[in-house]
Amino acid sequence: MDFTDTPEEAAFRVKARSFLAENAQPKAGGDRNLATGADKSGMLAASRPWQAKKAAAGFAGITMAKEYGGQGLSPIMEVIYRQEEAEFIAPRGVYEIGLGMCIPTMLAYATEEQKQRYAGPALRGEEIWCQLFSEPAGGSDLAGLRTRADRDGDGDDADWIINGQKIWTSGAQFSDYGILVTRSDFDAPKHKGLTFFFLSMKSPGIEVRPIRQASGPANFNEVYFTDVRIPDSQRLGAIGEGWKVSLTTLMNERFAVGVAPPPDFEEVFDLARETELEDGPALDNAMVRDRLADWYVRKQGLKNSHFRTMTAMSRGETPGPESSINKLVSATKYQEVSFFGMELQEMLGIVTDPDTVALDGLFQSGALSSPGYRIAGGTDEILRNIIAERVLGLPQDVRLDKVGSFRDLPTGDK
Amino acid sequence: MNFEFDDDQRMLRDQARRFLLDKCPADVVRQTLEGEQPFDQDLWRQFAEMGWLGAAIPEEYGGSGMGHLELCVLAEELGRSLAPTPFASSIYLGSEALMVAGTEEQKQSYLPDIATGEAIWCLALSEGARPATATNTTATVSDGKLNGEKVPVADGDIAHKAIVIAKDGSGTGLFIVDLTGTGVERSAVETLDPTRSQAKLSFTNAPAERLGGDGWPLLEDIQDRAAVLLAFEQVGGAQACLEMAKDYAMGRYAFGRPIAGYQAIKHRLADMYVQIELARSNAYFGAWALSTDAAELPVAAATARISAVEAFNYASKENIQVHGGMGFTWEFNCHLYYRRARQTALVLGSLRRWKDRLINALSQRNAA
Numbered sequence: 001m002d003f004t005d006t007p008e009e010a011a012f013r014v015k016a017r018s019f020l021a022e023n024a025q026p027k028a029g030g031d032r033n034l035a036t037g038a039d040k041s042g043m044l045a046a047s048r049p050w051q052a053k054k055a056a057a058g059f060a061g062i063t064m065a066k067e068y069g070g071q072g073l074s075p076i077m078e079v080i081y082r083q084e085e086a087e088f089i090a091p092r093g094v095y096e097i098g099l100g101m102c103i104p105t106m107l108a109y110a111t112e113e114q115k116q117r118y119a120g121p122a123l124r125g126e127e128i129w130c131q132l133f134s135e136p137a138g139g140s141d142l143a144g145l146r147t148r149a150d151r152d153g154d155g156d157d158a159d160w161i162i163n164g165q166k167i168w169t170s171g172a173q174f175s176d177y178g179i180l181v182t183r184s185d186f187d188a189p190k191h192k193g194l195t196f197f198f199l200s201m202k203s204p205g206i207e208v209r210p211i212r213q214a215s216g217p218a219n220f221n222e223v224y225f226t227d228v229r230i231p232d233s234q235r236l237g238a239i240g241e242g243w244k245v246s247l248t249t250l251m252n253e254r255f256a257v258g259v260a261p262p263p264d265f266e267e268v269f270d271l272a273r274e275t276e277l278e279d280g281p282a283l284d285n286a287m288v289r290d291r292l293a294d295w296y297v298r299k300q301g302l303k304n305s306h307f308r309t310m311t312a313m314s315r316g317e318t319p320g321p322e323s324s325i326n327k328l329v330s331a332t333k334y335q336e337v338s339f340f341g342m343e344l345q346e347m348l349g350i351v352t353d354p355d356t357v358a359l360d361g362l363f364q365s366g367a368l369s370s371p372g373y374r375i376a377g378g379t380d381e382i383l384r385n386i387i388a389e390r391v392l393g394l395p396q397d398v399r400l401d402k403v404g405s406f407r408d409l410p411t412g413d414k
Numbered sequence: 415m416n417f418e419f420d421d422d423q424r425m426l427r428d429q430a431r432r433f434l435l436d437k438c439p440a441d442v443v444r445q446t447l448e449g450e451q452p453f454d455q456d457l458w459r460q461f462a463e464m465g466w467l468g469a470a471i472p473e474e475y476g477g478s479g480m481g482h483l484e485l486c487v488l489a490e491e492l493g494r495s496l497a498p499t500p501f502a503s504s505i506y507l508g509s510e511a512l513m514v515a516g517t518e519e520q521k522q523s524y525l526p527d528i529a530t531g532e533a534i535w536c537l538a539l540s541e542g543a544r545p546a547t548a549t550n551t552t553a554t555v556s557d558g559k560l561n562g563e564k565v566p567v568a569d570g571d572i573a574h575k576a577i578v579i580a581k582d583g584s585g586t587g588l589f590i591v592d593l594t595g596t597g598v599e600r601s602a603v604e605t606l607d608p609t610r611s612q613a614k615l616s617f618t619n620a621p622a623e624r625l626g627g628d629g630w631p632l633l634e635d636i637q638d639r640a641a642v643l644l645a646f647e648q649v650g651g652a653q654a655c656l657e658m659a660k661d662y663a664m665g666r667y668a669f670g671r672p673i674a675g676y677q678a679i680k681h682r683l684a685d686m687y688v689q690i691e692l693a694r695s696n697a698y699f700g701a702w703a704l705s706t707d708a709a710e711l712p713v714a715a716a717t718a719r720i721s722a723v724e725a726f727n728y729a730s731k732e733n734i735q736v737h738g739g740m741g742f743t744w745e746f747n748c749h750l751y752y753r754r755a756r757q758t759a760l761v762l763g764s765l766r767r768w769k770d771r772l773i774n775a776l777s778q779r780n781a782a
Binding site: 001002003004005009076269273283286289290292293294296297298300301302303304305307308310311312314322325328329381383384385387388389391392393394395396397398 | 415416417418419483656660663664671672674675676677679680681683684685687688691692693695696698699701702705716717720721724766768769770772773776777780
């Protein structure tokens, strides 16, 4: 056992580190709001030039094939780059979905001409992509979606007309393109009647409405489709095989969905060191120590599990659904740590004024944001199902939605 | 990055698993549980023959010189099989203590017998209900004679030698005591897990030989090393519980289908898996720290122990729950793991103490 890189990995790490040192601001000592991602509009403004810089230096699309502008390297190099990048203020947010999920789906199903057209601009940050999957009637049960795709005419290459509504679409308000899964056959069984497309988000008939979250900001959107026309050439995969294409996207989502943001153990440990309780320093309080130890152990468990995953990747193995553990554990920890950070500040803990409370209100904003992390990208419950079914091999629930016409199936609220 | 056991170590794991499946099935464990023997002498002899007892003991002291990573691999399999032997006492504590604190002469004279299994060692620390601390220690050595009482001492009834922590002038020290010699009385203590025997030891002017310098820091180092090794046993035990629960749930039908299809069961098994994976990863980091004598050992050991105690606790109790009424019968093996989980959770000190140690170690590290 050791933690050293292979010579090839070490050389890549050195290259990444020197690129970052020359071009980015370290998180340590940098703007806290940018470092923690609290300043959303600042992040957005900074992300486009940063993505272009990365692409020019060969750090965008690390695993993407060379013929489409990527580097054609193994996934371990992506992990190494991210480890290094994590020390710097390097906003990747708006490109994560496009490069992590949409472009890989395009590369798997689009025509050669389309791949050449779309991969490069996405890599260079010139075009932003979003993923139009979830619907009011289908979140965890994604295949329950009802947005309809009808052909305009009988020809084999007739256009498609889209009507319906998507929800929870991150970045739709500033996206140029989107990947879209629709229902083209309401009489087929649920998973058999879907068809997949990509489209311009500037298409007539698309309306994007931000959803204000319980935590205040609007990071997600509803997207309404009214007679939106898509040429058949923008269909990905065969008619009725949209579910299969969606699974390609979702496989990539599991790599892209990361770990919850701060506050984590370090922040609450520092707070405990600086806090005086009625009987002395909080760090000397037995109950505080007990909680801190639990979070440290869980945090280290994830970190050490990541080392094991990296080892497997370094050997050329593909990480499986085991990585579901990461979000399941870290999102819960995020919420617990946020609550406890507020508790440590006693009655003042309810105050959100960044000038008044510890860490500019990070614990308070974490308390409000954390419920979303337990839901987005797979709820706690869905992640447990994934672990139970795909890792442990336990049977699926009894399913009432595999046979018969989708038209007769209750979804969403009915 | 190579955070995984290598091919040879994995081969050792496969061999150990096959051997223990064959020689240490549940009915063998039950012979010790039912009090037919204090430990399994046959297994013990074979462990010695295969070089397991001396896995981490260098060849110059009669060991097989494989190393600590190999010992971790074996520990996981011992935990999985519930092998009823004094392995933890004699190896994780006894031989580790000698290797950490022994003089050249002590190593030469004691380690070879540990490796052959002829001598069983144990560590005598607890003096009853009070937490074991330097201040609470009342056993005393003066002029090379030990007086006092230790209870409970894991494997104290079957061991030949004990390492005893005792007051020594103003401080504490570790002392080697021959349990078969003069001034020692011992009696077995009944515990929740009869597959691991425990005893009360009373010393009256028992001859005591000094081991190393200042006792308490040495003891903590020895406990750190044992905590990593025991964490592998706990991970092995927890993994066995998950597999038992899964197999039972797949084959048990209720309301017309296997109970493994119900989310109440699936989510429980998923939670077991998550806790075990975290504990396994933390144990790996402990193994790395142990095998490289890393400065991170105190933090790594406490992390591995807390994680492993919690995973084994959870897996062993939820395994019974998944089995329903049958899980609570004497006949089913669930309770063997449940007992062992409780035993391993306490034998090196409670979770509370280890969490305390972890935060101390982290505070010191951050202050440095």
